[in-house]
Amino acid sequence: MAKASWRSSDRWLWCILVSAVLLTLLMTFFLLFAFNFDQDDVSELIHNEKVDGIGERGGQWMEVISWEPRIFIYHNLLSNEECEYLIKLALPHMQQSTVIDKNTGGNKSSRQRTSSGMFLKRGHDSIIQAIEKRIADFTFIPIEHGEGLQILHYEVGQKYDPHYDHFHNADRIATVLMYLSDVEEGGETVFPLANNTMNSISRSSNLSECGKMGLSVKPKKGDALLFWSLKPDGSLDTTSLHGGCPVLKGNKWSSTKWLRVNKYL
Numbered sequence: 001m002a003k004a005s006w007r008s009s010d011r012w013l014w015c016i017l018v019s020a021v022l023l024t025l026l027m028t029f030f031l032l033f034a035f036n037f038d039q040d041d042v043s044e045l046i047h048n049e050k051v052d053g054i055g056e057r058g059g060q061w062m063e064v065i066s067w068e069p070r071i072f073i074y075h076n077l078l079s080n081e082e083c084e085y086l087i088k089l090a091l092p093h094m095q096q097s098t099v100i101d102k103n104t105g106g107n108k109s110s111r112q113r114t115s116s117g118m119f120l121k122r123g124h125d126s127i128i129q130a131i132e133k134r135i136a137d138f139t140f141i142p143i144e145h146g147e148g149l150q151i152l153h154y155e156v157g158q159k160y161d162p163h164y165d166h167f168h169n170a171d172r173i174a175t176v177l178m179y180l181s182d183v184e185e186g187g188e189t190v191f192p193l194a195n196n197t198m199n200s201i202s203r204s205s206n207l208s209e210c211g212k213m214g215l216s217v218k219p220k221k222g223d224a225l226l227f228w229s230l231k232p233d234g235s236l237d238t239t240s241l242h243g244g245c246p247v248l249k250g251n252k253w254s255s256t257k258w259l260r261v262n263k264y265l
């Protein structure tokens with residue numbers, strides 16, 4: 001009786017094991033055919049679902065540029081149509097760009113920053129709302145913690161000298177810089193104090209002399225640059241010092257979204 005009982009138990013265990021293996025194989029084949037992706041192409045795993053906004057953005061993926069400061073590029077965050085839409089919204093309202101007066105907290109003109117720009121109120125319309133939601137999904141920072149979009153235009157010779165986005169009377173933690181146009185020459189975003197870079201992006205032979213002064217990212221229409229002004233412990237990351245190199249040929253259009261520790265009203 002004991003021998004028969006053991007054989008019965010073995011049979012049940014064997015059936016369970018075979019069933020588990022078959023179920024695993026079926027699930028594996030289902031996933032492979034359902035998603036139909038190349039395992040070497042990570043971009044196919046990202047954002048295949050329908051999204052709001054206008055135009056086709058193609059494949060989107062994130063690239064780590066540096067850990068000191070923390071810098072990432074989100075490729076194809078914006079479609080070509082969205083870039084053109086932002087420029088069209090901004091054109092009638094462009095004014096001389098200003099900088100923050102560190103003593104008063106107000107705005108002032110400065111030779112440090114020679115571009116022109118304007119601001120869009122957060123949630124300006126459905127397209128802006130879609131872009132802002134996309135930024136929140138990308139950065140894991142709620143929409144309510146973001147300032148309104150700033151649209152900037154740089155003509156030949158215009159630039160923004162190295163500076164910090166975080167200062168004592170504001171709680172900006174990170175910046176998303178979206179490139180609305182390509183630039184023929186110059187116009188790089190440069191981080192002169194960056195360390196621990198992850199690739200050779202700053203060693204491109206196409207960089208301007210200014211761009212060779214540190215880790216530099218050339219504007220690419222539709223891409224977004226995310227960098228953190230604060231370290232994980234909340235202290236200022238001094239390596240986040242950054243600037244916009246002078247445009248040498250063509251025009252540069254960009255849009256900035258500053259993200260804060262607290263909700264921004």
